[in-house]
Amino acid sequence: MEGKAIYAALQAVQRDLKAPKGQYNSFGKYKYRSCEDIVEAVKPLLNDQGLILTMSDEVIGVADRVYIKATCKVIDVATGDCIETTALARESLTKKGMDDSQITGTASSYARKYALNGLFAIDDTKDADTDAYKQQTSGSQTSQNRPQGAARQNATTNTHSAQQAANGGADAIRTKAIKSLNAEISRMGLTGQEVSAIAGLKFNKVSTKDMTTNEICQLTNNLETWVFEQTGATA
Known part of the structure; x- marks a missing residue:
């Protein structure tokens, strides 16, 4: 792995990644994939290519609304090179049965999922x-x-x-x-x-x-x- 270009490594991950929609929404009666589904599927592939994945959040304000900006980054452990993508999700003002921290967590998970989609070329619009x-x-x-x-x-x-x-x-x-x-x-x-x-x-x-x-x-x-x-x- 030493000296291998990070873009070639990421290309291999994107080629081999299979992240099916393993969750089921009983209300809407449709399948979807979660952030956790993607991370679980991609970890072995990242390890094979000498890459690690980090995820972080930033709270930003736009007008009078609060958004969670998620950043997902892959880092080449041999060279330190990295590639990252970001995505935004707006916090709900209120959500039945959830306190403020859970609302933020929902937005974080949602934003991270779509940042991961961009990073690993997962197409949800197909x-x-x-x-x-x-x-x-x-x-x-x-x-x-x-x-x-x-x-x-x-x-x-x-x-x-x-x-x-x-x-x-x-x-x-x-x-x-x-x-x-x-x-x-x-x-x-x-x-x-x-x-x-x-x-x-x-x-x-x-x-x-x-x-x-x-x-x-x-x-x-x-x-x-x-x-x-x-x-x-x-x-």
Whole structure:
């Protein structure tokens, strides 16, 4: 191992690492991997490559919210070279059944998991081709492709012209809301199945096609907190 480039060593770890989703969320009925799952799977590979892993947290404030910034670092024991990644998770203001330290611990575990994902090239978005994800995002295409019908055919009248303009504005707002939701889903590395489970619990709907624009906005704004609620401190 002496003299081996850290990038080559990390490449070997990324190639051989298998970190399946070994945890099951009984509320949302989906599988997920925890921070502990990743660490347990990667330790033997790091040892084989002469690397060690360290994880640390930093509490930072953004506006009026508190975030946990997790840093995950691999260090070559022979050379001292290192590679690190960071990730952020926002603390929930409150969480039923948890004291302040447990809320911080949940955010720490969540941030560390996604820092590890980046460091070891674990792709949590690969399930975007599943039926659940297509169902989740189908609302965007429906809004964009929906015909105007009678409003378009009778656009010569003031009443119908005004209605068409209103519909167009509502569709634009809805499309923007869905884009914001998809961006948040991508940022958090969630699958369509996971998001659909949260939407089902909160709104009894699993597709944006069936959700109101206001519900989509609520889901976007609260997604991180609601995921914390369902996955717990090991998510």
